[in-house]
Amino acid sequence: AQELLRLGGVTVRFHAGGRPALDAVDLEVAAHEIVCVLGPSGSGKSTLLRVVAGLQQADAGQVLLEGRDQSGVPTHRRGVGLMFQDHQLFPQRDVAGNVAFGLRMRRSPRGDQERTVAELLDLVGLPGAQRRAVASLSGGEQQRVALARALAPRPRLLMLDEPLGQLDRGLRERLVVELRRLFHELGTTVLAVTHDQGEAFALADRVVVMQDGRIAQTGTPLEVWQRPATEFVARFLGFDNVVEATVQGEAAATPWGKVPVPAAT
Numbered sequence: 001a002q003e004l005l006r007l008g009g010v011t012v013r014f015h016a017g018g019r020p021a022l023d024a025v026d027l028e029v030a031a032h033e034i035v036c037v038l039g040p041s042g043s044g045k046s047t048l049l050r051v052v053a054g055l056q057q058a059d060a061g062q063v064l065l066e067g068r069d070q071s072g073v074p075t076h077r078r079g080v081g082l083m084f085q086d087h088q089l090f091p092q093r094d095v096a097g098n099v100a101f102g103l104r105m106r107r108s109p110r111g112d113q114e115r116t117v118a119e120l121l122d123l124v125g126l127p128g129a130q131r132r133a134v135a136s137l138s139g140g141e142q143q144r145v146a147l148a149r150a151l152a153p154r155p156r157l158l159m160l161d162e163p164l165g166q167l168d169r170g171l172r173e174r175l176v177v178e179l180r181r182l183f184h185e186l187g188t189t190v191l192a193v194t195h196d197q198g199e200a201f202a203l204a205d206r207v208v209v210m211q212d213g214r215i216a217q218t219g220t221p222l223e224v225w226q227r228p229a230t231e232f233v234a235r236f237l238g239f240d241n242v243v244e245a246t247v248q249g250e251a252a253a254t255p256w257g258k259v260p261v262p263a264a265t
């Protein structure tokens with residue numbers, strides 16, 4: 001598959017001499033791939049997104065988008081879409097006003113804009129919601145408006161930071177399935193950060209598990225679940241009992257020689 005994003009040796013240090021927030025991170029994302037970055041709080045997930053978005057300068061290493069070095073390229077020139085947990089819709093504008101804010105066609109004819117907004121609202125499952133006030137929408141509906149706004153400029157890379165963080169569990173599970181279908185339909189390349197393992201596993205083609213500013217493991221959800229590469233990954237996934245064992249046969253063995261046993265709860 002064609003490579004869309006490549007990080008090479010990306011290092012970010014907030015405190016001189018301290019542990020870096022990102023420690024020589026290498027990562028590739030193929031076009032149309034959905035990658036979810038997982039890891040405990042403080043492991044560097046948000047910093048990773050911010051570096052790719054150009055909101056945070058790297059102290060070392062490179063960010064390449066479609067093969068081009070992005071150093072010095074401002075956020076609005078990178079062709080990336082961002083959607084954060086506190087999505088900050090404009091409460092004084094209606095739904096259409098919020099979605100149109102994301103359009104790079106403010107100088108194009110009004111009819112074109114309106115058609116595009118209508119299409120985006122259809123896509124995110126809010127058909128005909130143009131004139132509704134943002135304050136009258138539920139949390140899930142507001143999240144959809146934020147998503148339509150992020151998709152509006154047709155970003156080559158869509159970055160989501162805890163996109164469904166504010167929603168209750170049931171709604172999150174439904175939305176995640178819809179989002180996966182939508183992204184695959186549109187061919188959108190996605191780099192998402194979440195601390196919620198279930199969400200990441202449901203959304204992602206590939207997960208990246210971070211530990212202290214480094215990538216502890218990357219693989220498909222099934223690969224990571226079946227064969228955690230380290231004890232850290234196993235424990236992070238919720239395998240509470242990690243037992244030392246010799247196991248015959250490939251299926252049960254892990255690279256670190258112990259067998260993770262799911263927590264009883």
Ligand code: ADP
Nearest residue numbers: 014020021039040041042043044045046047048
């Ligand atoms: P995560 O998103 O996985 O919770 P972050 O990327 O937010 O992790 O943070 C990684 C590390 O960098 C943490 O130790 C955090 O305290 C530190 N950090 C993040 N942003 C800043 C900042 N603006 N100034 C100083 N330290 C920061």
